[in-house]
Amino acid sequence: MEEIQAAKKPMNKTEILTALGEATGLTKQQVGDLFDELSKLIGKNLGNDGPGTFTLPACCKSRSFASPQPKNTTGSTPSPRKKWSSRPSPPRTSSRSRP
DSSP: OOOOOOOSSOOOHHHHHHHHHHHHTOOHHHHHHHHHHHHHHHHHHHSTTSOSEEEETTTEEEEEEEEOOOOOEEEEOTTTOOEEEEOOOOOEEEEEEEO
16 A cells, blocks of 8 residues: 655545545545435434434544533623623534544
8 A cells, every 4th residue: 555645735526535545446426326325325324313422443433412502692792781682592502522
């Protein structure tokens, strides 16, 4: 297996598929199908029905977590002293990936 050189600019999708195809002996279509299935698998694991974590061996570990809903914010304007309040944003699910 030949050594992969560092790139001077980020690779686009076609360059990634071509490089992986050449390194593994697969066609670009087969590598693209692999990425599609990997994307579906990650979505199922990080989704609402999944365990919330996904580990790609020797690459990265991803996890999803729920951030809580913030509280109502109240205050007043400085000159006419009018009271105001803001609605909180809804709770959301975020994901993080680490090596």
